[in-house]
Amino acid sequence: MQKIVKTIIFLIFLFILSVFFIGLNRDTNYNTANQINKEIPDFKVSYIDEENFFTKNDLRKNNFTLINFWASWCAPCRIEHPLLIRLSEEKNMKIVGVNFKDKKEHAKKFLGELGNPYDVSTKDMNGKQSVLFGIYGIPESILVNKELIVIKKFVGPLSVNDLNYIKEIIKQ
Amino acid sequence: MNIKYLLIILLVASQSIFASEKQIDPKEIQKNLRCLVCQGQSISDSNSDFAQTIKMVVDDLINEGLTEAEIYSFMSDKYGEWIVFKPQLNIQNLLLWILPYMALILGGFFIIRLFNTKNKITK
Numbered sequence: 001m002q003k004i005v006k007t008i009i010f011l012i013f014l015f016i017l018s019v020f021f022i023g024l025n026r027d028t029n030y031n032t033a034n035q036i037n038k039e040i041p042d043f044k045v046s047y048i049d050e051e052n053f054f055t056k057n058d059l060r061k062n063n064f065t066l067i068n069f070w071a072s073w074c075a076p077c078r079i080e081h082p083l084l085i086r087l088s089e090e091k092n093m094k095i096v097g098v099n100f101k102d103k104k105e106h107a108k109k110f111l112g113e114l115g116n117p118y119d120v121s122t123k124d125m126n127g128k129q130s131v132l133f134g135i136y137g138i139p140e141s142i143l144v145n146k147e148l149i150v151i152k153k154f155v156g157p158l159s160v161n162d163l164n165y166i167k168e169i170i171k172q
Numbered sequence: 173m174n175i176k177y178l179l180i181i182l183l184v185a186s187q188s189i190f191a192s193e194k195q196i197d198p199k200e201i202q203k204n205l206r207c208l209v210c211q212g213q214s215i216s217d218s219n220s221d222f223a224q225t226i227k228m229v230v231d232d233l234i235n236e237g238l239t240e241a242e243i244y245s246f247m248s249d250k251y252g253e254w255i256v257f258k259p260q261l262n263i264q265n266l267l268l269w270i271l272p273y274m275a276l277i278l279g280g281f282f283i284i285r286l287f288n289t290k291n292k293i294t295k
Binding site: 001005008015019033034035101126127128130131132133134136137 | 208209221222225226228229232248249250251252268271278282289
């Protein structure tokens, strides 16, 4: 009987230890792993200048698309903007801008000041469409291929490393 | 005996009827969703921009006819399982769900056994 009790106490101790070990090693921050290699969701955003809608099917004609979520009120968006301008020179990729919870006149002023890297400019006024992409803050960018599969999601402003990574991917 | 069976059937049937009529409370769902941009707050507690958007999306999903479980699954799909406070039952956390019940059964078993052996000794 004593032997059984001892074994059970040891097993409980081992279990608690392994729960702590797994729990403390678990990444509790938001990560994009569950979005990669999946097809992008059906979405419907209106163009910034007109009331027509831009949908998932409109992306099929592009070899690669970078969907960039941005706003004029977002300071990090200003930081990444020159990189987006550089990426807009790439022939093999189109950039779709989704203006997030912003005012049209502010967005236009922003693009007027810093340049417009977007092949298509759209807006998501209440942010609901962005939830479909798992956006929780901006800027965020999603690189998709012709089959509309997510290759990579960039959380936060794009860096020079990200720029080089994108260039490398779209070369293929 | 027959009345007993009839009562049981009526009880089960009424429960299933009430369950199907039960309205989904958006507040309950919001309480179980983590605000990813806040410190330890739920979507329900937070007034952040992110929380406001998620609240709107939850309302839309309820109106579309999704069940509570489907809404959690939708959110987990978009933001990872971390967004749900109460983890969903799956292979990875199966042990976490069944262990308290196992501990309860085993504990009960040992207490009964202990009493029985003590009784035998005193006899």
